[in-house]
Amino acid sequence: MTEEIPTVSTFTIEDKILSIDSLSDITKAQITNLQIVDAEIQRLQQQLGIAQVATSLSPPYKLKLPSSARMQVE
Template identity: 50%
Template sequence: MSTIIIDDIAYDLTALSEAAKQQLTNVQAADAEIQRLQAQLAIATTARAAYARALKNALPAAVSH
C-alpha cells in the first residue's frame, strides 16, 4: 500500500479519487518547477557575482579627490 502524508495525515494513494490524484500530480509538477527555478536562480546569482567582479576589475583605478 502506497501512502502520502499531507498535514500529518496518511492517505492511501489507491483510495484517492481521480480528482485528488490529479491535484497531487499538479502539486508534484509545481514542486518540480519550483526546484528547477531555484536552481536557475542560483546559477544566475553566481553568474551575476562573477560579472560584477569582472566589471570591478575592468574599471579604471579610482582617483582620490
C-alpha cells in the same frame, strides 16, 4: 530530458497515513500537479542560483568596455 516524478502508494497528512488509491481521480490529478510544480520550482531555484553566482562574479561596474562602446553625451 524529462525528470520522472516518483510515485508513492501512501502519503501522510496531519499524522494520518492515506492510500493514494482511496482518493478521487481529481485529487490524484491535483497531487500530480503539485509534484510537477514542486519539481519546476526546484529547477527554477537552481537556475536562479546559477544566475546569482554569475552576476556576483562579474558586477557591471567592473566590466571593461572598449572605448567604441561608450556612449557619448552631447
